Amino acid sequence: MEYRINGAVGTKCRNDKSDVKLVQALINAYSRQKGLxxxxxxxxxxxSLIDYLLKYQKQHLKIIKAKEIVNPDGKIMKSLNEIFKGVFIPLATSVPKFGTLTWNAEGNGGGACFIAGNFIFQQTHQG
Structure with a gap:
């Protein structure tokens, strides 16, 4: 699943609230992966969002002249989606028709969830 923003997010942009929230959530997925x-x-x-965007570009993407903007089809948005795919796994939200539900592993899943539509994405265990 790929997440998309409808307009640019950053300095001097339209900054639709839902687009900004998505970028913030994706930046947080990267931050958790790096222990930040x-x-x-x-x-x-x-x-704080601008600071993280600049750090992300310089440290992860190795961009020397980092920009304060995330474009809908740009390199930053594409790479944030790739990070997200590696940090979260989709879990169905429908009730299972067979099997046993157990809480024996409670607390071992990393604790972070991201809900989108009919899916819950749970952070994968990072060793």
């Missing part, structure tokens, strides 16, 4: 503190998902472009 995430940012608040507020739907507003603020200094």
């Amino acid at each position: 503190h995430g940012i608040k998902v507020t739907g507003k472009v603020d200094d």
